[in-house]
Amino acid sequence: MPESNILPLKPKGRQEAGAGFLISVDALGYRRGGRSLLDAVSFELSRDPGITVLLGPNGAGKSLLLRLIGGLIRPDSGTIRFSPDFRGPIGMVFQKPVLLRRSVRANLLHALAIARIPRRERTGMLARLLVAADLTHCAESPARALSGGEQQRLAMARALVGDPGLLLLDEPTASLDPAATAAFEALVCKVAGEGARILLVTHDLHQARRIADDVLFLHKGRIFEHTPATTFFRAPASGEADAYCKGTLLT
Ligand SMILES: Nc1ncnc2c1ncn2[C@@H]1O[C@H](COP(=O)(O)OP(=O)(O)OP(=O)(O)O)[C@@H](O)[C@H]1O
Ligand SMILES: [Mg+2]
Known part of the structure; x- marks a missing residue:
């Protein structure tokens, strides 16, 4: 296994890319x-690896949608189906990482233990995750003393434990500077390149243009568009998405 790879913690556990959906969301409703x-809300995410950016x-309702897909809350109506060979887990990263009051190393070891990774495998996985997230130099630092960018990379490394086929990222770079954002985007693209499907929420249209393969546009709890990113940014089909991109959408 090449050391440069991040994800193959369980190389045989990944679904084969190809036709069909990884997730099929059908007529999802949530009322409060x-x-x-x-x-x-209806859409499908394909089994092919890549980055879907959720804009709106x-x-x-973007965060609600991610929490529904991640199984943190339950819908009032509709269904979320996963392809039969999807083995999970689902990795999640939020805008504000919730890190344990322990070192970077201890945070990752805790995640490896929770994921029931056999003890003998943890040291190697820990080293690979630290390298992937560029955190080796601060492995012994208290996690909560890290910079914002380092904390988000730690949250991402933790989300990668168990080799997730799907990552849900909710505005992970919202409070990061351009360099930290670039480092995080590089990590996301590398993970997608190694076979994961990523659903990422952002308000940063430049980021969306840089990394999106396809775009979902949500407004007032409804999906208005799901198109390849090039199509979306060339000419959004809906007036709402067009107005959002121009900064004139009234909520
Ligand atoms: N448990 C809840 N009870 C009542 N209303 C809720 C609940 N959770 C979310 N909402 C409402 O649902 C709407 C969508 O919330 P959500 O957090 O998903 O928006 P968002 O698209 O993520 O927005 P942002 O870009 O600001 O993060 C908001 O109006 C919010 O106030
Ligand atoms: Mg949100």
């Missing part, structure tokens, strides 16, 4: 307080 927060204004 008499409001329909997600309404008849504040309050569109």
